[in-house]
Amino acid sequence: MSQSTGKSILEVKDLRTYFYTRDGVVRSVDGVSFSISEGETLAIVGESGCGKSVTSLSLLRLIPSPPGKIVSGSILFHGKDLLSLSDEEMRDIRGDKISMIFQEPMTSLNPVLTIGRQISEVLELHRHCTKDEARTRILELLKLVNISEPERRIDEYPHQLSGGMRQRIMIAMALACDPEILIADEPTTALDVTIQAQILNLMRELRDRTRAAIILITHDLGVVAEMAQRVVVMYAGRKVEEASVFDLFAKPMHPYTLGLLNSMPRLDDASTKRLVEIPGMVPSMKTEIIGCAFAPRCSVASEKCTQESPVLKNHGNGHWVSCWHPISAAGVMHE
Amino acid sequence: MSKNKKVLLELNNLCKHYPIRKGLLSKIAGYVYAVDGVSFSIYEGETLGLVGESGCGKSTVGRTILRLLDPTAGEILWRGERIDELSRAEMRPFRKEIQAVFQDPYSSLNPRMRAADIVSEPLRNFENLTQAEGRERVKELFALVGLRPDQMLRYPHEFSGGQRQRLGIARALSVKPKLIMCDEPVSALDVSVQAQVINLLGDLQKEFGVSYLFIAHDLAVVKHISHRIAVMYLGRVVELAETAELFACPSHPYTEALLSAVPIPDPTRQRQQIVLGGDVPSPINRPSGCHFHTRCIYAQERCKREEPTLEEVSPGHFVACHFKLNT
Amino acid sequence: MINNNAMGAVSEPVQISKVRLFLSVQLPAMYKRYPFAVIGAATLLLMTFIAIFAPFLGTIDPQSVAPLNRLKPPSWANWFGTDALGRDVYSRVMYGARVSLVVGIAVALLSTVIGLSIGLVTGFIRWLDAIVMRIMDGLMSIPSILLAIALMALTKASIENVIIAITLAEVPRVVRLVRSLVLGLREQPYVEAAAASGTPLLKTLVRHILPNIAAPLLVQATYICASAMITEAILSFIGAGTPPNIPSWGNIMAESRSLFQIAGYLILFPSIFLSATVLAVNYLGDGLRDALDPRLSRRM
Numbered sequence: 001m002s003q004s005t006g007k008s009i010l011e012v013k014d015l016r017t018y019f020y021t022r023d024g025v026v027r028s029v030d031g032v033s034f035s036i037s038e039g040e041t042l043a044i045v046g047e048s049g050c051g052k053s054v055t056s057l058s059l060l061r062l063i064p065s066p067p068g069k070i071v072s073g074s075i076l077f078h079g080k081d082l083l084s085l086s087d088e089e090m091r092d093i094r095g096d097k098i099s100m101i102f103q104e105p106m107t108s109l110n111p112v113l114t115i116g117r118q119i120s121e122v123l124e125l126h127r128h129c130t131k132d133e134a135r136t137r138i139l140e141l142l143k144l145v146n147i148s149e150p151e152r153r154i155d156e157y158p159h160q161l162s163g164g165m166r167q168r169i170m171i172a173m174a175l176a177c178d179p180e181i182l183i184a185d186e187p188t189t190a191l192d193v194t195i196q197a198q199i200l201n202l203m204r205e206l207r208d209r210t211r212a213a214i215i216l217i218t219h220d221l222g223v224v225a226e227m228a229q230r231v232v233v234m235y236a237g238r239k240v241e242e243a244s245v246f247d248l249f250a251k252p253m254h255p256y257t258l259g260l261l262n263s264m265p266r267l268d269d270a271s272t273k274r275l276v277e278i279p280g281m282v283p284s285m286k287t288e289i290i291g292c293a294f295a296p297r298c299s300v301a302s303e304k305c306t307q308e309s310p311v312l313k314n315h316g317n318g319h320w321v322s323c324w325h326p327i328s329a330a331g332v333m334h335e
Numbered sequence: 336m337s338k339n340k341k342v343l344l345e346l347n348n349l350c351k352h353y354p355i356r357k358g359l360l361s362k363i364a365g366y367v368y369a370v371d372g373v374s375f376s377i378y379e380g381e382t383l384g385l386v387g388e389s390g391c392g393k394s395t396v397g398r399t400i401l402r403l404l405d406p407t408a409g410e411i412l413w414r415g416e417r418i419d420e421l422s423r424a425e426m427r428p429f430r431k432e433i434q435a436v437f438q439d440p441y442s443s444l445n446p447r448m449r450a451a452d453i454v455s456e457p458l459r460n461f462e463n464l465t466q467a468e469g470r471e472r473v474k475e476l477f478a479l480v481g482l483r484p485d486q487m488l489r490y491p492h493e494f495s496g497g498q499r500q501r502l503g504i505a506r507a508l509s510v511k512p513k514l515i516m517c518d519e520p521v522s523a524l525d526v527s528v529q530a531q532v533i534n535l536l537g538d539l540q541k542e543f544g545v546s547y548l549f550i551a552h553d554l555a556v557v558k559h560i561s562h563r564i565a566v567m568y569l570g571r572v573v574e575l576a577e578t579a580e581l582f583a584c585p586s587h588p589y590t591e592a593l594l595s596a597v598p599i600p601d602p603t604r605q606r607q608q609i610v611l612g613g614d615v616p617s618p619i620n621r622p623s624g625c626h627f628h629t630r631c632i633y634a635q636e637r638c639k640r641e642e643p644t645l646e647e648v649s650p651g652h653f654v655a656c657h658f659k660l661n662t
Numbered sequence: 663m664i665n666n667n668a669m670g671a672v673s674e675p676v677q678i679s680k681v682r683l684f685l686s687v688q689l690p691a692m693y694k695r696y697p698f699a700v701i702g703a704a705t706l707l708l709m710t711f712i713a714i715f716a717p718f719l720g721t722i723d724p725q726s727v728a729p730l731n732r733l734k735p736p737s738w739a740n741w742f743g744t745d746a747l748g749r750d751v752y753s754r755v756m757y758g759a760r761v762s763l764v765v766g767i768a769v770a771l772l773s774t775v776i777g778l779s780i781g782l783v784t785g786f787i788r789w790l791d792a793i794v795m796r797i798m799d800g801l802m803s804i805p806s807i808l809l810a811i812a813l814m815a816l817t818k819a820s821i822e823n824v825i826i827a828i829t830l831a832e833v834p835r836v837v838r839l840v841r842s843l844v845l846g847l848r849e850q851p852y853v854e855a856a857a858a859s860g861t862p863l864l865k866t867l868v869r870h871i872l873p874n875i876a877a878p879l880l881v882q883a884t885y886i887c888a889s890a891m892i893t894e895a896i897l898s899f900i901g902a903g904t905p906p907n908i909p910s911w912g913n914i915m916a917e918s919r920s921l922f923q924i925a926g927y928l929i930l931f932p933s934i935f936l937s938a939t940v941l942a943v944n945y946l947g948d949g950l951r952d953a954l955d956p957r958l959s960r961r962m
Contacts, residue, residue, distance in 0.1 A: 047525040047526060047527060048525055162614040162615070163614075164614055165614065192388035192389055192552070192615065193388060193552065193554070193593060193596045193597055194388060194592060194593060194596045194610075194611045194615075195388075195614065195615075196596065196598075197595075197596035197598075197608060197610050197611070198610055198611070198612075200598070201608070201610050219525070219526060220598065221526075221600040222597065222598030222599055222600045223598045224600070225598065225599060225600045225601055225602040225604075226598045226599075226602075228602075245602045246602055246603065249600065249601060249602055249603075250603075259527065260526060260527060261600065263526065263527055263529070263530035264526060264529075264530070264555070264600065265530075265533065265555040265556050265558065265559035265560075266555050266599065266600060267554060267555045267558060267582070267594070267597050267599055268599050268601060268604070274534050274537065275530040275533060275534055275559070276530070277527075277530045277531045277534060278527040278530070278531075279531075281495045281497060281498075281528065282495075282525065282527075398854075401858050403854055403857055403858060423862075423863070424862075427860050427862070430858065430859065430860035431860065434858065434859070435855065435858040437851045437854070437855055438851075439851055442850055442851045442852060443851040443852050443854075443855050444852055444855075445852045445856075445869075445870050445873075445874070446852075446874070447873040447874060448869070448870075448873075456856065456859050456861060456869075457859035457860060460859055460860040460861055460862075460865075461860060503855075506855070506859065
């Protein structure tokens, strides 16, 4: 596992991204803070609608505006606030210092351009390469991501490649300029399990080689366990827990995290007893949530939880929890 | 265990090939071998899990059993009677006994019909109930799946994904079927909701003794709910065994690779992962002999030439491989 | 009756008459959301009112000739002036509304019903589909106006024949729309689910397919109405449409073709009414299209 040097390169402080729709204001990201150090892999975990994808898009200022807007907060990249940069300065950063890979490789690649053309676009933009320099670099990149017959692939179109290969191309494009941070938004969700294993393996290899920091957005706790060093758990636009990956799985402190871990069927679990459910469903984001967002579904919720929003508290060793009644016993319990 | 139970459904060499037509005169240029010789049985009161990756044909098997598709070859026997060649009208009475729950909770319910009407559709097709009787039955069904009677007149878009899936289950249950084909019923749901639906399916099976053909790609879910599991690859069943047996001693190299590829939510586990090379071949141009030989780490000369057949290696455990592992 | 409408407003939990509810709460809400559609609907209602109550709106017999009074500009006696035969233009324009509305609505209805039937059949029966679509493609390759003219040349001039001719020209478009909708809907999981529930084919059509094509079909029907009104006017303008004795907006403009430089009001008033009506129908159609679009457009 690649070790992080501990120097924080990106600091997100109290980020708020709202969407102004006809039916109300959707507070997709409602006061989220975290930081990532050089070479570290941070996973942001949560279910659909929790705001993890919107967070990653906010980092690169890719929020469609209207209806969305980054309302407040700061994103400090090497001390400089990305939210205060001009569009041109931001464009320089995207793809060069911070790059992103998306969930659906088919729709994220331009179907009418060859693979070579698309990767060279990134290189021409940021590195000002000539066509030949670009071609050499592209072949290097394709070999780096284990694409067979790169000379042939460079002139092929996305539809001629499989899902796994397209995702590799996306990774190649993202790594073309040796970024410091790679944001991977559900990179393997749309892939088959065996292909997912290949891609995750590849990402681990590349991480060791390039020392890029990775922000991994996913809903799959198995992927988190395999890839991440630190984990942020999000619920309804807020951060509810943050810990090292070992602490999170061994000693989850937020009831939601515990609920998630208990409700997942697992391969390594011999029992076939009933899964422990989390009752109810994710709250609608269109109305403002007073108090803790998870309270309606929480088994340990109290009066205070419905009135006051819990604050993030450090429980030692970098384990932060936002809860009035965090769980202190160790381990994951079954019914 | 399954010897004393009655056989509900039996598949014998089921095939579904789609012709590919090209050119002005729509000549046949090839076939998509979606399902190519699948045989298994489902017993009363059990859940048979059907797993595989995209393109393996598991959904096609499910649809063909339900006669939403017509098989190209092979037999489908329901309680001993052949149903693979029946016309739409002849098939109707069997639909009371074989029902389905579909994958997408957003498009498997007619957006312009009220929840009560959606759930009672199979009922109305087969029984002549008065308005009051119908309403009572729907109320019962709603209660069974954990929905409130005041939601009966709502439209699908007013429900969440998990609730819609419950509606789909209520619909399937309405005619008290013996077998429900569940095609990826929880794949489109959030993790915290998946558990609710999985538990519901388990409870219903305990209460009514209904059998499930549980088609999914998520191995952990399938493991939790199935009594027996069949693993498919490129249109064929490569391994079939009781759940515990399959996970304890997988005998087919593909099963072994599949199991090792699933990420486990435990950061302390260091696993020896078998990472398969290459991509899943297309079901049009399949590799010769054993379809898996192009990616199999144990492949030999024989695998390229000869197609292995499904053989019983221990009671109830079938494998289609020339060099079975763990035996 | 508690009413949570789209804007989130909740009305008093008191018995309130439906009419008052509509006028005080729902109509303003609709106007706020789709202002043009409401204006369009109101204009259309106005035209319908004019068409029905033409005899009572201060008109005289539109066909009564008064040669001594011809080509008089608008005045208190003749609000829109008089034409070359001394007929009162205002009366003719008021009665002309009848023709346009009748033709527009009749064509919209007929072409929708015929197109729906054909489209449903072709969507489900593959071999019939191939034949029918070739015919439809053939018909669509002829510009609808020319097709209408050709059909009118074969028969005598009458409103019925005008309606039939324009309908025939518009049917292929409806067929195409219905067919593509049906083909798409057939693949929908809930249609599959209906088959799995044992629903026979005909019931599937009625219960599942029809309700889901009603909305796009309705929107298309409004556009056909607008298009038919214009086609009728054009046919009348070139003399191939409504018989000249019946006042229609196209006819009025046709008769005054050569005179419009000295008596512009002869063309002005019928064209204002025609444009306003067609615009109103188009706005209504746009509004319906936006309103009936599934909740996807409202969801984040």
